[in-house]
Amino acid sequence: xxxxxxxxxxxxxxxxxxxxxxxxxxxxxxxxxxxxxxxxxxxxxxxxxxxxxxxxxxxxxxxxxxxxxxxxxxxxxxxxxxxxxxx
Amino acid sequence: xxxxxxxxxxxxxxxxxxxxxxxxxxxxxxxxxxxxxxxxxxxxxxxxxxxxxxxxxxxxxxxxxxxxxxxxxxxxxxxxxxxxxxxxxxxxxxxxxxxxxxxxxxxxxxxxxxxxxxxxxxxxxxxxxxxxxxxxxxxxxxxxxxxxxxxxxxxxxxxxxxxxxxxxxxxxxxxxxxxxxxxxxxxxxxxxxxxxxxxxxxxxxxxxxxxxxxxxxxxxxxxxxxxxxxxxxxxxxxxxxxxxxxxxxxxxxxxxxxxxxxxxxxxxxxxxxxxxxxxx
Numbered sequence: 250x251x252x253x254x255x256x257x258x259x260x261x262x263x264x265x266x267x268x269x270x271x272x273x274x275x276x277x278x279x280x281x282x283x284x285x286x287x288x289x290x291x292x293x294x295x296x297x298x299x300x301x302x303x304x305x306x307x308x309x310x311x312x313x314x315x316x317x318x319x320x321x322x323x324x325x326x327x328x329x330x331x332x333x334x335x336x
Numbered sequence: 337x338x339x340x341x342x343x344x345x346x347x348x349x350x351x352x353x354x355x356x357x358x359x360x361x362x363x364x365x366x367x368x369x370x371x372x373x374x375x376x377x378x379x380x381x382x383x384x385x386x387x388x389x390x391x392x393x394x395x396x397x398x399x400x401x402x403x404x405x406x407x408x409x410x411x412x413x414x415x416x417x418x419x420x421x422x423x424x425x426x427x428x429x430x431x432x433x434x435x436x437x438x439x440x441x442x443x444x445x446x447x448x449x450x451x452x453x454x455x456x457x458x459x460x461x462x463x464x465x466x467x468x469x470x471x472x473x474x475x476x477x478x479x480x481x482x483x484x485x486x487x488x489x490x491x492x493x494x495x496x497x498x499x500x501x502x503x504x505x506x507x508x509x510x511x512x513x514x515x516x517x518x519x520x521x522x523x524x525x526x527x528x529x530x531x532x533x534x535x536x537x538x539x540x541x542x543x544x545x546x547x548x549x550x551x552x553x554x555x556x557x558x559x560x561x562x563x564x565x566x567x568x569x570x571x572x573x574x575x576x577x578x579x580x581x582x583x584x585x586x587x588x589x590x591x592x593x594x595x596x597x598x599x600x601x602x603x604x605x606x607x608x609x610x611x612x613x614x615x616x
Contacts (some may be wrong), residue, residue: 302416309545309600315545323553327352 270302275315282307322323348560355450355556357470358478367476378474379441384394387437398572409433409438418604421610426611431492432602439544440598442481445474446551447587447594476597477548479541486537486544493536497612504555536608549611550588558582 286304290297325331390406399407413433414425420429457469475481497506510529511522532535561579565572 257516258483269509305596306600306603307598313543316550317542320546320549320553323550325551327349 252335253332256329256335259333260325260329264322264326267318270307271315275311278311279308282311343353348563351560351563352553354467354470359470364415369472371471371473372475372478373479375445376438376442376481379445379475379595380438383441384499401432409437413602417606419604421613422601423613428521428606432606436598436602436607439476439485439601440595442475443548443594443598446477446548446590448473450555461587466578472552474548474552476544479545479568482541482545483537487603489608490533490537492605493533493608493612496609500613514515540604544597544601547593551586551593554586555583558586 282304286300289300359371360367361370362368380386386402387406393400394403414429417425417429417432432611453471453473454466454469457466457471461469472478482539483582511526513525514528515521515525558579561575561582567575
């Protein structure tokens with residue numbers, strides 16, 4: 250019982266770290282890209298359609314690592330293989 | 337998306353674990369996830385049929401709404417391929433269109449109501465037998481499907497590498513490419529190239545899987561809000577309202593993710609194949 254509680258506590262901390270740090274990274278990345286997009290769209294409005302497609306592609310790429318982290322965190326939260334090991 | 341958990345005895349974790357279990361046949365390594373296989377095959381056939389319908393009735397006169405839509409899809413994908421890949425598009429553009437439409441349809445299964453299949457099962461085989469019905473409707477939230485797709489892309493990349501450069505050219509590039517042609521550098525070059533080659537399908541598959549799996553799980557968590565229903569009280573009403581509101585918001589946001597991930601999978605496939613054509 251004691252061990253299970255310990256694993257649960259560490260898992261909870263890990264979940265927070267995975268989601269929190271991942272979110273920080275993804276947000277900073279999206280913010281930098283968005284500001285650059287707006288900047289270049291203001292400078293050269295005729296380039297906007299071409300840039301928009303690429304911006305969405307990169308938004309998906311930046312988001313992906315964070316969402317993979319979220320998926321892993323959710324997996325750990327709902328069916329923790331480490332607790333199953335304890336038996 | 338916004339359906340209720342009817343079994344009052346079921347806890348949240350049990351509910352989610354039930355929804356995360358595949359309909360599996362076979363043992364160990366040779367187990368098949370029948371739900372992913374069936375849904376993806378059916379969606380592939382549906383996609384082909386819908387586009388064939390437009391191609392069969394295509395006119396050069398005033399086109400119908402469906403033909404317009406299909407033409408828009410084809411031109412959009414062709415334009416994207418033209419931007420990235422310079423050369424003969426006879427094979428690459430249809431490949432990109434197939435990937436885009438198929439992955440999009442498979443991702444779109446995320447928008448089906450979460451408990452649709454279990455409700456159907458409850459009506460078909462009864463309350464008790466329905467507990468043993470496992471079905472996950474989103475094939476791309478299954479690692480096997482996404483790795484199947486991305487390993488096929490890896491095979492295509494290898495095929496086009498050999499085709500564009502020949503066996504000798506490709507082998508020469510594998511041992512000399514990033515650092516230089518000195519014999520002392522052959523081993524590090526080869527190691528880096530192999531890692532690079534393996535990272536492509538891995539990141540492709542994990543990206544699609546991670547997005548769809550996380551999306552599915554958030555739908556399940558939202559569905560759990562309605563599970564606290566205990567009758568006509570203020571608390572139950574609030575959580576019901578919260579479930580409908582959150583479910584709608586997440587579903588609308590998810591439409592973007594669904595299209596975006598299909599688009600990214602398509603573009604990256606074309607980029608990888610275009611890279612296979614480049615000479616160093």
